[in-house]
Amino acid sequence: xxxxxxxxEQAKPKLFDKLLESDIELLLQYSVVQNYEDGNILVQQGxxxxxxxxVIQGQLKAYRVNDDGAEVTIRLLQSGETCMEAVIFMGSxxxxxxxxxxxxxxxxxxxxxxxxxxxxxxxxxxxxxQIITKHYKNSIHQIDGMNIKSPLQRVGYYFLTxxxxxxxxxxxxxxxxxxxxxxxxxxxxxxxxxxETFSRTLKxxxxxxxxxxxxxxxxxxxxxxxxxxxxxxxxxxxxxDKNKCGVCPLH
Amino acid sequence: xxxxxxxxEQAKPKLFDKLLESDIELLLQYSVVQNYEDGNILVQQGxxxxxxxxVIQGQLKAYRVNDDGAEVTIRLLQSGETCMEAVIFMGSxxxxxxxxxxxxxxxxxxxxxxxxxxxxxxxxxxxxxQIITKHYKNSIHQIDGMNIKSPLQRVGYYFLTxxxxxxxxxxxxxxxxxxxxxxxxxxxxxxxxxxETFSRTLKxxxxxxxxxxxxxxxxxxxxxxxxxxxxxxxxxxxxxDKNKCGVCPLH
DNA sequence: CGGTTCCTTGACGCATATCAATCTGTGTGG
DNA sequence: CCACACAGATTGATATGCGTCAAGGAACCG
Numbered sequence: 001x002x003x004x005x006x007x008x009e010q011a012k013p014k015l016f017d018k019l020l021e022s023d024i025e026l027l028l029q030y031s032v033v034q035n036y037e038d039g040n041i042l043v044q045q046g047x048x049x050x051x052x053x054x055v056i057q058g059q060l061k062a063y064r065v066n067d068d069g070a071e072v073t074i075r076l077l078q079s080g081e082t083c084m085e086a087v088i089f090m091g092s093x094x095x096x097x098x099x100x101x102x103x104x105x106x107x108x109x110x111x112x113x114x115x116x117x118x119x120x121x122x123x124x125x126x127x128x129x130q131i132i133t134k135h136y137k138n139s140i141h142q143i144d145g146m147n148i149k150s151p152l153q154r155v156g157y158y159f160l161t162x163x164x165x166x167x168x169x170x171x172x173x174x175x176x177x178x179x180x181x182x183x184x185x186x187x188x189x190x191x192x193x194x195x196e197t198f199s200r201t202l203k204x205x206x207x208x209x210x211x212x213x214x215x216x217x218x219x220x221x222x223x224x225x226x227x228x229x230x231x232x233x234x235x236x237x238x239x240x241d242k243n244k245c246g247v248c249p250l251h
Numbered sequence: 252x253x254x255x256x257x258x259x260e261q262a263k264p265k266l267f268d269k270l271l272e273s274d275i276e277l278l279l280q281y282s283v284v285q286n287y288e289d290g291n292i293l294v295q296q297g298x299x300x301x302x303x304x305x306v307i308q309g310q311l312k313a314y315r316v317n318d319d320g321a322e323v324t325i326r327l328l329q330s331g332e333t334c335m336e337a338v339i340f341m342g343s344x345x346x347x348x349x350x351x352x353x354x355x356x357x358x359x360x361x362x363x364x365x366x367x368x369x370x371x372x373x374x375x376x377x378x379x380x381q382i383i384t385k386h387y388k389n390s391i392h393q394i395d396g397m398n399i400k401s402p403l404q405r406v407g408y409y410f411l412t413x414x415x416x417x418x419x420x421x422x423x424x425x426x427x428x429x430x431x432x433x434x435x436x437x438x439x440x441x442x443x444x445x446x447e448t449f450s451r452t453l454k455x456x457x458x459x460x461x462x463x464x465x466x467x468x469x470x471x472x473x474x475x476x477x478x479x480x481x482x483x484x485x486x487x488x489x490x491x492d493k494n495k496c497g498v499c500p501l502h
Numbered sequence: 503c504g505g506t507t508c509c510t511t512g513a514c515g516c517a518t519a520t521c522a523a524t525c526t527g528t529g530t531g532g
Numbered sequence: 533c534c535a536c537a538c539a540g541a542t543t544g545a546t547a548t549g550c551g552t553c554a555a556g557g558a559a560c561c562g
Contacts, residue, residue: 046482046500064395066481072398074391086387089380095391095483118380119373125380126369129340132383136337139390140325140346144315146397147323147443151518184541192398194519199542214527214541230317231297232346249297402550435509445551450510465509465559 013054013080014131023121031109036100043098049084051108058104059182062096063189073190074142075135076182086132088114101186141232146192151201154191156228159210159217163225164236174222180215264305264331265382274372282360287351294349300335302359309355312437313347324441325393326386327433337383339365352437392483397443402452405442407479410461410468414476415487425473431466 016024033056036042043049045064053060055077062075062083074096077083087094088111118125145154162178180187188198202212209224210217219225226245234242234250243251267275284307287293294300296315304311306328313326313334325347328334338345339362369376396405413429431438439449453463460475461468470476477496485493485501494502 064391064399066395066399068399070399072395074394086384089377089384090388091381092388092486093482095388118377122370122373122376125373125376126340129369129376129379129383130342132380132387133337133340136383136387136390137341137343137346139387139394140315143325143390143393143397143443144317144323146394148315148317148319148321192394195541196520196543197518200518203542231344235343446509447511447552448550451550454510 011080013082015054015082015085015127017127018123019121019127023117023124026121027109027113027117027124028107030113031107033105033107036104036106038100038102040100040104041097042100042106043084043087043094043096045095045097046093049087049094050111052082052084052088052111052114053098054082054107054109055079056105056107058106059101060098060104061101061186062098064096071189072192073186074139076186076190078181082131084111085114085128086135089128089132101182137232142192151191151193151197152204153228154193155198155201155205156208156210156225157230157233158187158191159205160225160228160233161236162217163219164233164238167238168236176219176222178217180217184215262331264333266305266333266336266378268378269374270372270378274368274375277372278360278364278368278375279358281364282358284356284358287355287357289351289353291351291355292348293351293357294335294338294345294347296346296348297344300338300345301362303333303335303339303362303365304349305333305358305360306330307356307358309357310352310433311349311355312352313349314440315347322440323443324437325390327437327441329432333382335362336365336379337386340379340383352433388483393443402442402444402448403455404479405444406449406452406456407459407461407476408481408484409438409442410456411476411479411484412487413468414470415484415489418489419487427470427473429468431468435466 016027019027036058042053042060057079060077060081060083061073062077063071063073065071075083083098084094087096114128118128141157145157149157159178162181166178167174182190184198185195188195191198193201205212208227209220211220212218223245226247229237229245229248231249234248237248239245242248267278270278287309293304293311308330311328311332311334312324313328314322314324316322326334334349335345338347365379369379392408396408400408410429413432417429418425433441435449436446439446442449444452456463459478460471462471463469474496477498480488480496480499482500485499488499490496493499
């Protein structure tokens with residue numbers, strides 16, 4: 001299987017970062033690529049996961065449901081991201097469901113291959129550690145947000161991180177627009193609020209210099225989202241002169 | 252440094268699980284043991300962590316604070332548990348503060364030793380993966396709880412997991428009592444509620460057959476907490492005949 | 503004892519969920 | 533090309549559950 005073909009146009013997934021071509025081949029020996037329709041449930045709470053999933057195209061949602069059928073979104077994944085890496089090492093059943101959102105193409109690496117390669121390829125276990133710790137960090141932010149942040153702050157922080165992601169490396173040519181990568185109700189649930197509250201919150205943001213038109217978020221000024229910055233976000237910020245924003249926690 | 256002395260009376264920490272004595276020595280080569288008073292801040296948000304901390308005696312709290320000074324508890328740790336293992340691999344600054352609660356004795360392993368041993372001792376990197384994924388799983392439950400569970404359900408689930416932890420392996424001699432390992436206000440914050448709400452919730456639990464006297468939680472019947480069970484908890488349950496409780500999600 | 507810390511109890515207000523209706527856009531079929 | 537259906541998004545009205553504030557009680561320690 002030729003990775004350079006599959007991910008031709010895209011950045012190499014973090015999972016394969018710094019791996020030798022020969023190591024990647026070892027890893028993909030028994031992997032398969034598969035296509036799914038919208039709404040396909042790949043893993044259910046309680047399952048023992050059989051694969052590590054890498055999104056080639058499309059989107060996935062990792063979530064939990066309770067008895068009443070209420071959903072909590074844990075992660076939203078796009079192309080190049082992986083899931084079940086963590087669960088494979090939990091030594092227990094999956095605490096989450098995973099479902100496709102829209103048409104999706106996935107690379108599936110068998111669970112036992114992952115486990116054995118961890119022991120034989122040090123860089124691979126390092127990659128996994130970094131991926132999982134990143135998820136962990138995200139979930140810490142989620143917990144934080146739900147406890148002490150208002151909906152406005154949660155949305156603002158979400159926009160800020162999206163803004164920083166899309167402008168990574170581009171010091172000068174900052175685009176003052178971001179595009180929501182998911183349906184609004186999906187994002188709302190991820191942020192722990194109802195679609196109604198999300199919608200109302202978007203209107204509030206206009207007062208802060210953030211205009212919303214459909215799924216396009218337009219900033220009236222480059223520093224519009226700086227109110228929502230924290231130390232973690234500031235570290236992603238590419239501005240060489242961070243104190244220009246006036247509120248950067250690093251200054 | 253002799254691990255068997257330090258942890259004489261206790262279970263061996265997960266961090267050292269299945270490691271050869273020689274590997275442990277390699278790991279501890281540059282480690283130090285240190286004592287701290289109550290309230291000592293070991294790590295602050297934004298710090299680059301210098302050590303992995305293993306609790307020998309006492310308790311730690313990992314938490315976040317926002318501008319207003321409001322705290323969100325991420326983890327509460329007791330003897331044998333570790334922290335900063337995840338942060339070390341995040342490749343960024345610490346998203347959390349860590350503080351001692353009460354007098355505490357800690358083993359501190361330098362960060363660069365941890366990183367290098369990961370590459371040279373496969374079982375060690377496996378241990379780390381398992382520890383971190385467990386934290387991740389916990390944080391998933393935390394997110395879940397704050398979104399779709401009432402305070403009653405959160406407290407109930409917390410008690411249930413504590414109950415299952417203390418009765419691990421003891422199939423027959425189930426003690427119908429658990430002892431809260433932390434101050435009530437600390438637990439309340441960990442569960443994402445105020446001490447007032449926590450207190451009121453404890454009274455509600457009396458109707459469900461759970462009596463609270465100080466920090467002792469007494470179950471009037473063995474199945475009192477089964478209402479709060481989910482698939483994850485059920486997997487920890489030691490009862491050979493799980494369907495006796497009538498609500499087990501495994502049956 | 504007096505002081506401190508922790509926990510509990512009560513009264514109140516507000517923010518967000520809930521329910522319901524309307525609006526917008528998009529794709530489909532006649 | 534228009535009419536219709538449907539999903540998603542928005543807007544409004546209502547209510548309730550938790551946080552906040554304030555006071556009182558309990559346990560502990562010198």
